[in-house]
Amino acid sequence: TANLSSEAANGTWQLRVRDVYSGDTGYLNTWTLTL
Template sequence: MQTYSNDANVNIPDAGSAVTSSIVVSGRSGNAPTNAQVAVNIVHTYRGDLVVDLVAPDGSSYRLKNSSGSDSADNVVATYTVNLSTEALNGTWKLKVQDVYSGDTGYINSWSVTF
């Protein structure tokens, strides 16, 4: 298992378009495992506003977190286990985040994928 990460901040517009943060994986062979780990650190004042997806190099999308009008806590700091066994390891992986409600802002602080 190897961990790939991106620590560059990406601002998330309030009730705006989705933003992405990319990680390029190269030099690996085969497919990702059934138990890939996606660690997410998003700073946001109302995490229920956020929809978070992992986008594989072939464009397939894996929902990590749905929005929730009742989740008023700050920040998304979590590790998600995702079955990526149909996905090739090599390519550009993206964390896609969208703020679907108005009134709060934040940014992707960092994220990583381990496989």
């Protein structure tokens, strides 16, 4: 959870996910952004 109340809502939003551990697997099943 991040408090983005001081950020402008217009523009391009990006979600970045990084797996920094080798030898395992994972996935991002779903995500939402509510403004």
